[in-house]
Amino acid sequence: MKEIKIESTLYVFENLEELPSEVFSLMKKAIEIRDKAYAPYSNFNVGAAMLLDNGVVITGNNQENASYPSGLCAERTAIYYAGSQYPNAKIIQMAISAGSKNKETIKPIPPCGACRQAIVEYEIKQNAPIEIYFMGKVGNVIKSDSLANLLPLGFDKSVL
Numbered sequence: 835m836k837e838i839k840i841e842s843t844l845y846v847f848e849n850l851e852e853l854p855s856e857v858f859s860l861m862k863k864a865i866e867i868r869d870k871a872y873a874p875y876s877n878f879n880v881g882a883a884m885l886l887d888n889g890v891v892i893t894g895n896n897q898e899n900a901s902y903p904s905g906l907c908a909e910r911t912a913i914y915y916a917g918s919q920y921p922n923a924k925i926i927q928m929a930i931s932a933g934s935k936n937k938e939t940i941k942p943i944p945p946c947g948a949c950r951q952a953i954v955e956y957e958i959k960q961n962a963p964i965e966i967y968f969m970g971k972v973g974n975v976i977k978s979d980s981l982a983n984l985l986p987l988g989f990d991k992s993v994l
């Protein structure tokens with residue numbers, strides 16, 4: 835038996851103001867769309883904003899449903915829209931902001947496992963990493979240089 839060590843490097847920004855200016859405005863768009871989420875069941879709003887290499891910014895938020903599993907996360911709402919409308923564009927960056935309507939969410943909220951799987955599909959499709967920035971409602975922002983950093987031992991088309 836041998837041990838395998840898996841390591842990822844992440845970067846922590848103290849707050850929004852510490853972000854590079856183009857990321858700051860992308861995160862502002864994520865926050866804006868977060869507040870328009872349809873989340874009457876969880877009261878947990880999530881917003882995602884993505885910058886494409888053609889300059890277009892795509893935003894999305896979580897859409898819930900009385901039949902709970904029929905709802906969709908913000909990240910997938912946004913990325914599937916980008917994939918459908920701009921199939922040849924590359925996604926450069928994704929900014930995510932999330933938080934409860936009932937309390938302050940200070941902790942950075944990373945994309946869920948299903949969203950990580952969805953996002954990594956596009957990294958593989960475009961053969962280029964997507965920078966991911968995520969935060970709560972306020973506070974620290976975490977950056978990962980790629981989604982793959984957040985999804986060790988990912989499942990992809992190479993095994994099919």
Ligand code: THU
Nearest residue numbers: 876878880896907908945946949
């Ligand atoms: N949610 C997202 O939009 N993105 C995630 O990565 C995690 C969870 C949404 C789904 C649901 O509407 C609410 O947050 C609570 O789970």
